[in-house]
Amino acid sequence: MTDANEYSSGLIASEVELVPENYFAPLDLQKIFRRPAPVEVDLGCGDGRFLTAMAGRHPDRNFLGIERLVGRIRSACGKAARAQLPNVRVLLIESAYAVEYLLPPASIDVLHLLFPDPWPKKRHHRRRLVSSDFLAAAHRALAPAGRLRIATDQVDYFQAIRQLAAASEFRDEVDYGTDNFPLTTFEKHFVAAGAPIYRLRLRKVSPPTKASAAQ
Template identity: 55%
Template sequence: MSSDSVQTIASEIELVPSNCFEPFDFRAIYGRNAPVEVDLGCGDGSFLAALAAENPAKDFLGIERLLGRVRSACRKIERHGLTNARVARFEISYTVAHLLPASSVTAFYLLFPDPWPKRRHASRRLVAENFLASLHRALCANGIVQIATDETEYFCQITRLIVHSGLFAVNSNPESASPATKFERRFRERGVAIHRLELRKVSPVT
């Protein structure tokens, strides 16, 4: 995606590509070459904005489907004067599979994804074999994925899928992502156990 096809300038925060079928050009979007980290389901942007503020040498992209949350995230980024953060309103699975260039992302954050706890809704869960393959494709060498959930059954399912994929080295006892998200703070206050994984890209998709 060329700079002409990206309807954004440095002062704009919401990324609105004119062509939703071409991969993002991060150099055109951010105006520099820097490591890119992606917050999958960035919600109101609190975590995304805090990350960007703490890491000015990196660029950050938040992916969020809901318009109200996208607008909230954009306001936070604007309020803090952050030039290294953008938000795109897309489905997560489509973005990872089709809009992120291969080997372009140094880290993904998948923190407290919707667990869809009812059995009849289980097929809507984000983490599946194809999604893991898409993450792997988009990650640069030794790129990482940080995952957190409060749902034990979903965590076990995610772990099984990851181990079966053979695409990642797994750290099952990573440190908490910093800064803490709203969900994490809420769960801590309630004494809810939080399950975490850190994945590192180790092998090519065959």
């Protein structure tokens, strides 16, 4: 496996932004990152604080940020370039589309979904990202035993996600008190305000194949 430090220095922000050659085919992640390494994806990466902190901590892993706001894409690319992180790419696109169509099947080690837009009003709940279709697409994109990490400050969104997850092919890992992840920008604000944060860590389990069921 190549160490991130072996890449040439002088990374500039425009090199961090990923503009796919084809928006209708799965991404070639090895070509994009110029090396094979486990890939983590930050869905709705905002200003890239968490993404770049993770990439700095784990130079042996690749990190893809997905975000739909241009200004936040610029912030994230700027942070990655200033920190000279060759293991970061940032993609301007809608998360559900990316997970369904752009992430290759069984390719992603960890999907992070941290403080997704909460849409608290009942009539807006259908705009929320997490649905049974989203979970099915996330399950396809994850490598065997891959994880989907979710955090939110909205208790009703959290409960709805837990219900959807219980009916999916994910298992809640339940005990993850020892996780030590960098704070996201929104998380920093919630922590400072003493707001509760609800977390879920789901592990992909695969349905038994005919061969394994027969054993």
